[in-house]
Amino acid sequence: xxxxxxxxxxxxxxxxxxxxxxxxxxxxxxxxxxxxxxxxxxxxxxxxxxxxxxxxxxxxxxxxxxxxxxxxxxxxxxxxxxxxxxxxxxxxxxxxxxxxxxxxxxxxxxxxxxxxxxxxxxxxxxxxxxxxxxxxxxxxxxxxxxxxxxxxxxxxxxxxxxxxxxxxxxxxxxxxxxxxxxxxxxxxxxxxxxxxxxxxxxxxxxxxxxxxxxxxxxxxxxxxxxxxxxxxxxxxxxxxxxxxxxxxxxxxxxxxxxxxxxxxxxxxxxxxxxxx
Amino acid sequence: xxxxxxxxxxxxxxxxxxxxxxxxxxxxxxxxxxxxxxxxxxxxxxxxxxxxxxxxxxxxxxxxxxxxxxxxxxxxxxxxxxxxxxxxxxxxxxxxxxxxxxxxxxxxxxxxxxxxxxxxxxxxxxxxxxxxxxxxxxxxxxxxxxxxxxxxxxxxxxxxxxxxxxxxxxxxxxxxxxxxxxxxxxxxxxxxxxxxxxxxxxxxxxxxxxxxxxxxxxxxxxxxxxxxxxxxxxxxxxxxxxxxxxxxxxxxxxxxxxxxxxxxxxxxxxxxxxxxxxxxxxxxxxxxxxxxxxxxxxxxxx
Numbered sequence: 001x002x003x004x005x006x007x008x009x010x011x012x013x014x015x016x017x018x019x020x021x022x023x024x025x026x027x028x029x030x031x032x033x034x035x036x037x038x039x040x041x042x043x044x045x046x047x048x049x050x051x052x053x054x055x056x057x058x059x060x061x062x063x064x065x066x067x068x069x070x071x072x073x074x075x076x077x078x079x080x081x082x083x084x085x086x087x088x089x090x091x092x093x094x095x096x097x098x099x100x101x102x103x104x105x106x107x108x109x110x111x112x113x114x115x116x117x118x119x120x121x122x123x124x125x126x127x128x129x130x131x132x133x134x135x136x137x138x139x140x141x142x143x144x145x146x147x148x149x150x151x152x153x154x155x156x157x158x159x160x161x162x163x164x165x166x167x168x169x170x171x172x173x174x175x176x177x178x179x180x181x182x183x184x185x186x187x188x189x190x191x192x193x194x195x196x197x198x199x200x201x202x203x204x205x206x207x208x209x210x211x212x213x214x215x216x217x218x219x220x221x222x223x224x225x226x227x228x229x230x231x232x233x234x235x236x237x238x239x240x241x242x243x244x245x246x247x248x249x250x251x252x253x254x255x256x257x258x259x260x261x262x263x264x265x266x267x268x269x270x271x272x273x274x275x276x
Numbered sequence: 277x278x279x280x281x282x283x284x285x286x287x288x289x290x291x292x293x294x295x296x297x298x299x300x301x302x303x304x305x306x307x308x309x310x311x312x313x314x315x316x317x318x319x320x321x322x323x324x325x326x327x328x329x330x331x332x333x334x335x336x337x338x339x340x341x342x343x344x345x346x347x348x349x350x351x352x353x354x355x356x357x358x359x360x361x362x363x364x365x366x367x368x369x370x371x372x373x374x375x376x377x378x379x380x381x382x383x384x385x386x387x388x389x390x391x392x393x394x395x396x397x398x399x400x401x402x403x404x405x406x407x408x409x410x411x412x413x414x415x416x417x418x419x420x421x422x423x424x425x426x427x428x429x430x431x432x433x434x435x436x437x438x439x440x441x442x443x444x445x446x447x448x449x450x451x452x453x454x455x456x457x458x459x460x461x462x463x464x465x466x467x468x469x470x471x472x473x474x475x476x477x478x479x480x481x482x483x484x485x486x487x488x489x490x491x492x493x494x495x496x497x498x499x500x501x502x503x504x505x506x507x508x509x510x511x512x513x514x515x516x517x518x519x520x521x522x523x524x525x526x527x528x529x530x531x532x533x534x535x536x537x538x539x540x541x542x543x544x545x546x547x548x549x550x551x552x553x554x555x556x557x558x559x560x561x562x563x564x565x566x567x568x569x570x571x572x573x574x575x576x577x578x
Contacts, residue, residue, distance in 0.1 A: 013384035017392045020378060024455065025395035028402065030422065031410045043420045093305035100298035108306065110569050115313045117565030119513045121534040122558040125541045125551050126319035149312045156305060181297055210403040212516035217542065227516070230405040234412075234520040241413055248406040259401035260394050267464045270457070271502050 028252070035059070035245035042241040058246035066229070068247060075225035075251075077140050078215070079208035082147035083155075083201060089148075090155040091197075095189065097156075098163035099171065109160065116153040120213045131218060140223045143215060147208045155204055158269045162196025163189075199265035202258055206266075209255050226251040317558070323551035330545035343552035352528055352536055353553070360532040363447055364511040368504055370451045375458030375503070376496070380488075382459070383466045393463075400456040404516035411449045412438065412521045442522050442530045449517055454510075458503045465499035466492070505568040512561055533557050 022029075033049070034042045041052045062068045097105045127146065128137075136142030166189065174188045212227040219228050230251055233244040259266070327339045347353055378396065386392060399407065415422050416437040424434035437445040469492065477487045513534045518524060524531035524539060531539070537557060541550035 010385050010387065013381060014387045017381050017384070017386040018388070020381065021392035021395035024452070025398055027407070027410055027415060027452065028398055030414055031406075034414055042414075045420055046425055047422060089305050089308060092301035096298035096301040100294060102295075102298075106573070108302070110573050112305075112309055113572060114565055114569055115309050117509055117561055117568070118313065118317075119534065119554075119557045119561045121513055121515070121537045122554040122561070123316035123320055124538065125323055125547055125554060126316040128541065129319075129547070130316075149308065152305065152309060152312075181294060206401060210401070212404040213513065216405075216516055216519060217538070227403050227405050230403065230409065231516070231520045233409055234405075244409060244413065248410060252402050252406055255403075256398060256401050259397070263393070263397055263460065264464075266397075266400075266457075267461055271461060271506060 028256075031245045032249050033245075034241055035249045037242050039240065039242045042245065058242045059250070062243055062247045062250070066232075066247075068229070068250065071224055071226050071229040072250070074140060074219075074223055075209055075227075078143045078147060078223075078225050079205050079211075081140075081144040082151065082208050083204045085144065085148045086152050086155045086204060087159075087197070087201060090152060090159050090200075094156050094159035094163050095185065098160050098166075099168070109157070112153040112156055116150075120150070124217060127214075128217065136218075138219050138221065138223045143218060143223060143225070146214050146218065147211055150211070150214070151204050151207055154207070154269055155200055158200040158203065158265070159193075159196060161268065162200070163193060165196075166192045199262055200269070202262040203265050203269040206255055206259050206262065320551045320554050320558075323547050324555055326548045326551075328547040328551075330547060339548065343548040344556075347549050347552040347556065352531065353533075353556075355528040356531045356533050356536040359443060359528075359530060360512065360534075362443060363450065363514060363532055364508055366447045367450050367454060367511055368507055370447070371454045371458040371507065372500060372503060374451075374455055375462050378455070378459045379462035379466055380492075382463055396459055397456045399452050400454070400460075402453070404453065405520050407453055408449055408517040408520045411452070412445075416445060438522055439526065442526060446514075446517055446521065446530050449521070450511065450514055453517075454507055457507065461499050461503050462496060465496055469495050501571060505564060505571065508564045509561065509568065512557070512564070533560070 035058055036054045036056065037048070037052050038055060038057075041048055097109065131137045131142055136145075170188060170192070171184060174184050179188065209225075210227065212231075215225050215227045216231060219225065224232075226247075230244070230248060233240060233247065324343050325338055325340060326336050327342070328336045382389065382393060382396065413421070418424055418434050418436040418439075421434075423437075427434040435441065473491055474487060477491055482490070514532060515534045515538065518530055518532065518535045519538075522530040524535045533553070534557065537550050537553040540546045540553060
């Protein structure tokens with residue numbers, strides 16, 4: 001009886017939860033609104049909340065003046081490429097550790113986790129110099145490579161925890177039936193692993209899309225993804241708020257949608273399976 | 277949950293052939309990560325013993341531990357170490373102290389709970405350069421920012437965030453980014469809490485407060501630890517937020533270790549000193565990592 005939710009209680013908790021939810025979401029909402037204002041209105045005091053002259057010209061200007069699509073394409077290639085390559089390397093590794101564990105599997109997993117702990121700034125100097133001498137600075141391939149390595153431990157870990165959940169009986173049955181490892185991988189495991197693969201893909205796309213240490217330090221213009229592109233709005237003081245907001249809204253919208261789909265996996269992926 | 281990995285009864289059924297295959301499937305990943313970890317780290321160690329400035333090429337010479345002495349005794353190091361600790365400590369405290377009530381709130385029967393959840397989680401998916409610039413300009417600008425307008429509504433003097441309290445401004449932005457993470461993890465943990473246990477406690481006449489203290493909080497101990505450790509690893513290397521808002525200033529007021537090393541490497545082009553600093557950062561991160569790996573490792577055991 002005590003747990004039975006009374007109408008009053010639901011009303012109160014609903015009101016409070018919505019209040020805090022809106023409060024936390026507000027900066028994003030405010031940015032979205034500003035992207036439809038003129039520069040003057042975006043800067044105006046007192047601010048206008050809904051009754052301003054709505055315009056989409058900022059979006060057009062962002063594309064015309066700074067070739068937004070070029071940077072968006074860079075983001076897609078860098079985030080997508082690094083995630084796909086990481087998956088290609090990680091799938092066999094995670095499969096092997098999940099289904100043919102040895103005594104050292106645990107140590108290998110923990111060691112992989114520990115490589116993720118290395119602060120990127122600790123290796124900034126050598127990476128920068130190596131990239132400089134190989135002409136990889138401001139190149140998409142260079143960023144694909146470094147983001148792939150940076151996220152590889154998380155990808156392997158996530159896949160490992162998902163593969164672990166696939167019942168072993170099915171594998172043994174397949175082996176009894178004389179399936180080779182290749183066939184086992186393609187016909188038995190892959191279909192069962194697809195949900196896990198999809199969420200790993202999603203989470204790592206998000207992480208790579210938002211990565212802002214290597215992208216800021218290793219790209220300037222040609223290969224600059226959206227993180228670096230947006231950062232370029234920090235130099236001219238003020239007065240470009242509407243355009244900053246338009247560019248920002250475009251940059252976060254796709255990832256916000258993906259992110260909302262992958263909330264559950266987010267917890268799992270970022271805690272290395274420690275919280276589920 | 278602990279028995280999830282490597283259940284005790286599990287015996288490898290693999291033959292020698294499959295074992296060989298398993299190993300060869302694993303080796304590319306292990307090899308790549310090994311190179312990724314060893315090569316740059318070895319180079320960092322090597323550079324840290326050199327006098328090596330990109331502005332003065334060809335003058336490299338072995339100086340032993342001179343760079344470390346320089347880096348560690350530089351007043352900028354102490355200032356940035358202090359800023360790092362304040363930043364990490366404040367964001368941790370804020371995200372957990374706000375995250376617990378928020379998670380408890382979202383665990384209540386709320387109409388439209390899924391939608392509220394989406395709003396609360398959203399900041400985590402915003403790229404750091406966007407959140408930093410939106411906060412700095414649209415919200416915290418001393419004249420035209422929304423906060424300034426709100427302050428004037430209440431007859432207060434608007435705060436010039438990035439001049440008067442620059443580190444606090446950065447802390448607020450980073451807290452906004454990480455609050456969803458803490459909340460989401462705590463909420464996930466709350467939802468796995470046994471309802472019956474709570475019900476039994478309430479039947480026994482336990483008040484909401486004592487149910488929270490004796491049942492909910494102990495249940496949250498582990499997820500809180502995980503939040504602390506994982507956030508610490510990311511917060512030690514906060515970079516983009518400082519890069520686009522303050523550039524480490526005014527003075528050194530918002531320079532953390534990561535930003536200090538960056539500025540020595542790519543602004544002053546002092547490779548030797550930046551490398552020494554990089555190693556210091558690695559050591560600090562490793563102290564945290566040591567504890568995290570132990571906690572996760574305990575989880576791996578049957």
